[in-house]
Amino acid sequence: MGLQATFIALHLICFILNIPPLIWHSMCKNIPAITLLVYLEVMMINGLVGAIVWGGQGYFSAWDGKGWCDIMIRFQLAVSVGISSTISCISFNLLMIFLTNRMTTFWFGNKWIKPTTEIFFSIIFPFIISGISYFAQSSRYVINQFSGCSVILTTESISILVFYVWIFFWCFVGLVISLTTLVLYYLKRKAAKEILVCTNSGLSVRRFIRLLSYCILVIIAAIVFSAIIGSNLNIKPHSFYDKDVIHNSSWGFIFKVPHVDTVDTNKWVLIAISLVSFFLFGIGEDAKIMYVSILNKLPFGEFVINKCEFIKEKIGSLLGNSIISDEAKYIGKFWSSGDGDDYSDTKDEESSIEMCTFKKDECLTAFSDGGFSFKDDFKEFDVTNSPTTLRTVGTSRDSLFRHDEHLQAELLEAERQLKDDDKEGSNKDIDDDEFKYLYY
Secondary structure, eight states: OHHHHHHHHHHHHHHHHTHHHHHHHHHHTOHHHHHHHHHHHHHHHHHHHHHHHHSSTTGGGSOOOTTHHHHHHHHHHHHHHHHHHHHHHHHHHHHHHHHOSHHHHHHHHOTTHHHHHHHIIIIIHHHHHHHHGGGGBSSSOEEETTTEEEOOBOSSTHHIIIIIHHHHHHHHHHHHHHHHHHHHHHHTGGGHHHHHHHTTOOOOHHHHHHHHHHHHHHHHHHHHHHHHHHHHOOOOTTOOOOHHHHTOTTTTOOEEEOOOGGGGHHHHHHHHHHHHHHHHHSSSHHHHHHHHHHHHHSTTHHHHHHHHHHHHHHHHHHHTGGGSOHHHHHHHHHHTOSSGGGSOOSOOTTSOOOOOOOOGGGOOOHHHHHTOOOOGGGGGGOOTTOOOOOOOOOOOSTTTTTTOHHHHHHHHHHHHHHHHHHHTTTTTTSOHHHHHHHHO
């Protein structure tokens, strides 16, 4: 009962945790990431049903799973290949961004090539492998205690050709692409912000790093899974395919077997990927914005948001945020507004609030910092002369406007004009200080 309860709780928790990343990637229209998370959700449902229906001691006399298991084993085979193929697609998108050449222009500029390629390799290809794996199935399916529906492949060599080789292939491809992307990002890190803007990728540096980290972690999990599969393979060296042996008279009989730890390998890999997905995409600043927008659409959502804001303000006052001037606070929010970390060097609101001052010599692009510029084969995205957001420096209230000579000149001119108007007898009923306030 303890293992059954553990599997039920873990699959239910992971199913819930996968929902925020799924919504976030759906809003970003990231086809491979959406596909991967849908795969995870389906497998969490499969694991939950397996633990509930066949997790007890009476699993042998429980439902035989006909219909349900026929569908689930097809998903299991597709997901085993699809995890590494979808991650390879995500990594390839990130690689195309940092190539910054004609391939980048072609990949992101073409309306059909990118989504068609992503759909094929993340959805169609895994289910093609799932379909042809029928020829390597030594039984319709088996039911394992706690795990439920499982597929058994033959020890004939055909199982390597139609299934196992594709897991190893996509793990290798995903690893190579992810490592190449990591190297390119390191070499062009000083121009990373402008590159992400120029390609219209919709990514900030922070989002890019999260996606790349996600790819590397999932690929590592897939490699571990494939290594365990490889160590357990027991293929007959001199036999490729014998239909009479593989699909014999007992092929349609439903076997129910007791729990075996090696069967749970795929289950633990999927649970680990679900947890990584949530911690990378479910608790960041983008996720918080998404939660607020969802709350706004729910009944009493605005009330909850207002209460949370009230609590946040109280905590801020206790921590000393009240010593920050109103002017500095509003200007800091102005510089950090808009697309957030897409075009700003300022820290998140999760950390302490920082102010920024305007200095012309600090308004430089990352191109001048890193000595990077786009060549003719990428000139339609040329933004070498575009300014970036001002750098963040610490200031006090007194020095907030001191360095802006234009603002000081305008204030002095306004004060002089008020005095001249006062001498001429105009608007004598209004105090100078009030006029200065209004102008300011």
